[in-house]
Amino acid sequence: MRVACAHAPQIALQSVLRGLVDPHEHAAPIALAAGPGGRALLLAVTRTARLAGACLGMTVTQARAIVPSLRVMQARQADVDAAQAALQDLGLSFAPRIEAESGRVFFQVGDLGSLYPNEQAMSQAIQARATQLGLAVRVAIASSKGLARVGTRAGAIVILPGTAGAAKAKLEGLPITVLDLDEETHQTLQHWGIKTVGDLASLPRPEVTLRLGAKGAHFHRLANGMDAEPFLPQPPADAIEEGTAVDYPIESWEPLSFLLRGLLDRTLQRLACRSLACAGLTLRLELDPRGFDLREIALPSPTREASILLQLVHLDLERHPLDTGVVGMTVLIRPARIRSTQLDLYRPNGPAPERLATTIARLSALVGPEHVGAPRVVDSWKEELMAIEPPMVEPAPRPATRGKPLADNLGQQVTLAIRRFRPPRDVEVLIGPTGPAALRGKETTARILVAAGPYRMSGEWWAGGGFCREYWDVHASDGALYRIHQDRETSRWYLDGYYD
């Protein structure tokens, strides 16, 4: 078994750096403080800040005295959780089963040999994928979890051979601290004069166990390239969440979209790692000075395009604008699988499901999601009613018969269509001695040449929305054949549409 371990050092600091939209900000000296105020201690510093003189354990005031341009930030637990979840997604992009611990993810890579020429290339691919997710990781590949964990402390990319002897040979020159010793064991080993892993490995195990107990035996086994820590895979999280906060309230769309785009890019990158797409989006906007606004963005079909999601959010915000500024936002994405389909030899090629899903999402962003779909007949006595349901992304079932013209197949004429006015237009109708004689409305003003009817229809009185109508088909002097009806309760006339 070969196990890879990806370790994101200083994950709290990395979670803060992921939230910085401008890449130039990463080059600035940044420190992570334990709390607000000048007396808070620094928990982590970037390389730039460290080189400038700031170091861990200083207070913010002390660090700023040395590095005036130091930018001090605080990590939110949500950011750290998102970074940890992104690390898990990194593992899921390479293997279906992962095990995560704080700042680390383990996954089996034994069967990835056919995809990469060697384990070095595999490790580089893992690092490249982590960079896409906004994380900097160290990667180690070993025959067990414990050895892989040790490897991540030894360097950026460490490959430990599968056999215990070879692994021991590779580890023996490393300092003893790579074994992540506890304070007591470390002091004891220092007292013994043990400085490298090789020194520890050369000691007799029974003697080490006698003096250091079970912990000592464990470290001795690791030093000898042996480890029996089991790999315990965990199920991935159902939803993907990312959030950010700003120091000042945002009141216009442009800066908001700038932040939102960064969040969506990150979440969609994580989705792509798991070969999934976004099936729905929940946006939580933290309002100034308090409160929040929750928005559900529905998608007709799963997509992975941030611009489409951004456009849908923009449409939603235009329809339901906010009263106050936004000081933070959290995006929760519901993942879904885009199903691949088998091509059928006996039917015409249709659009590829993924391409169609993207097109539908783009159309939804353009015209609104409620205006894209498949029409559906509503079970109602009102003949103008219809509904729209989510479109079918997958190909339709194969037709029973090959296409002959309808007229040939059925031996009948083709259906006469009617164009509906939605909603039915108000119209004035002049009644003559023989029925409707003239129409006047926004759509038309014409004399009626022939009026056929009435066709009385009533119903749905049992459901509370009862109606009683008299329908007429009228041939007007403008040449059109209109469908009109009179509401028997209000005596008002409506233009339903025209035959066409």
Add this chain to the structure above:
Amino acid sequence: MSVPAFAQLSSFLIPARRLEKKRGHLPTPWPALNELLGGGWPRGELSEVYGPRSSGRTSVLYASLGEVLKTGAAAALVDAESALDARRAEHAGIPLRQLLWVCASQSQTLKSTELLVSAGGFALVALDLGDSASHLPPTALIRLRQIAQRQGTVVLLAAGFPLAGSFSATAVHLQQKNVDFGRPACPRLRPQLGVDDHALAQILAHPPLVTALASSVSLERGRRSAEQAAGCSLVFQEPLRERARDEGT
């Protein structure tokens, strides 16, 4: 260029007519209209059907959609006026679950159509512009035609006036010819004229509404050989009314 060299070169040339044949047509439900169009709506081209209200252009559009969808191919309808009647569309042979229906405003129709055609795989994208559209930007039409040619999709426009002009490969003009009300119309059947109660009850049970519409078709643009007719007639029938009558009687 010498004559033998030209003859040699010409052996490598493919006649345009053969190229067109290779691309094929999407047949309509009417053999007469197919004959008029040279097989149906040309694939990879912009086609147009226009006419005044009640000329049957929407019926042609829905019947063409039904014809395509029943073969298992994909089709979409961009509806600028949300004028679709689902019941009748179903009777026109459109499997509603398979139809992608986009209700777009007039300003969004061309963009929506472009997105659909660009997706590829659609045999027919119908663009129902209704009566309100009066002008389509030529640049958008050129782009749409180019995408349709690349994807091999039929883009069928239905409008009150010819809007695509020379950008369409085929333009069909419809004119209302005859309306059949099936039964005697209102004037002879009103109670004011002395029809007894029993007759009135029968009339109300089987009302004399529209049952059929006939239209004449003329090909305004498109390939037509000398021996082909310049036009034909189409008949559209009202199915719901007929069925109600059958059930009633």
